[in-house]
Amino acid sequence: MSDIKLVSAPPGIEGAGFFATALDKAVGMARANSLWPLPFATSCCGIEFMATMGSHYDFARFGSERPSFSPRQADLLMVMGTIAKKMGPILRQVYIQMAEPRWVMAVGACASSGGIFDSYSVLQGIDEIIPVDVYVPGCPPRPEAIIDGLTKIQDLVRSESLRRRESPEYKELLGKYGIL
Ligand code: SF4
Numbered sequence: 001m002s003d004i005k006l007v008s009a010p011p012g013i014e015g016a017g018f019f020a021t022a023l024d025k026a027v028g029m030a031r032a033n034s035l036w037p038l039p040f041a042t043s044c045c046g047i048e049f050m051a052t053m054g055s056h057y058d059f060a061r062f063g064s065e066r067p068s069f070s071p072r073q074a075d076l077l078m079v080m081g082t083i084a085k086k087m088g089p090i091l092r093q094v095y096i097q098m099a100e101p102r103w104v105m106a107v108g109a110c111a112s113s114g115g116i117f118d119s120y121s122v123l124q125g126i127d128e129i130i131p132v133d134v135y136v137p138g139c140p141p142r143p144e145a146i147i148d149g150l151t152k153i154q155d156l157v158r159s160e161s162l163r164r165r166e167s168p169e170y171k172e173l174l175g176k177y178g179i180l
Contacts, residue, residue, distance in 0.1 A: 007033055024162050031075070031101070032157040033063040035150070038074035038098070040091060042081030045108035045140045049080050052143040062150055071097035076153060077130075080107040082115065083123045095130045096179060100165045103157065105149050106132045109139040131173055 010029050012021030037059075039049055053059050053067065068074035071094045083091060095104070106126050109115035112135045114124035126132060133156055136149035164170055174180060 024160075025158075027162060028158040028160060032154040035062070035064050035076045035103070035153065035157065036066050036068045036074045037064050037076040037078050038068050038071060038094070040077060040079045040081075040094060042083060042087065043110070045080035045110065048140045048143055048146060049078065049107065052146045057143040057147065059147070059150070062147075062154065064150065071095075072099060074098055075102050076150075077102065077104045078107055079104065079111040079126050082110040082117055083126055084121055085123050086121075088123050088129050091126065092129045092179075101157075101160070103133045103153050104130060105134045105136060105153055107136045107146055107149065108141050109137065112137065115139055130177060130179075 007029065009019070010021045010025030012019055012025070014020075039046065041049055051057060053065075059065060064076070071077075075098065077095055077098060079091065095102070104126075106112040110117065110122075111126050112132075114122050116139070118124070123129070134149050134152045136145050138145050141149075171180075
């Protein structure tokens with residue numbers, strides 16, 4: 001017997017021979033279940049990501065089995081590890097090269113806040129240079145926590161309005177980071 005679970009359909013109106021829903025909901029469902037992550041892994045948290053991608057935790061269950069090492073073919077930037085200040089401009093460039101819509105997950109204490117490295121050379125959180133959607137706590141976070149972060153991202157993606165990326169609020173957010 002197959003234990004494949006089907007994704008539930010977005011809310012809509014159902015009748016004999018028809019099913020009507022909003023375009024936002026259908027697009028959100030498709031996007032949320034086919035996120036392509038770009039693993040920006042610089043240190044130990046990256047090893048947890050490798051475990052998360054392995055067969056035991058199986059990230060592929062969420063439609064994310066295709067890690068992209070090209071920013072232009074990725075829509076979820078996963079930053080895992082200590083980010084030195086020298087690396088900041090490179091991370092920012094990777095983010096800029098990703099097409100909209102794009103989401104960002106800061107995985108672990110270092111990416112979220114600099115972690116234990118309260119030093120002159122380490123960026124004290126990637127949200128100093130790019131906007132972050134979900135923070136995953138831990139040093140390192142276990143694969144379960146990374147999966148929990150992904151499901152939070154999926155919730156955001158599923159419920160995002162198609163107009164959000166064109167909104168003045170979103171442009172203002174990017175403007176604060178000097179990204180247009
Ligand atoms: S949060 Fe901890 S495990 Fe993750 S990169 Fe930093 S020091 Fe390593």
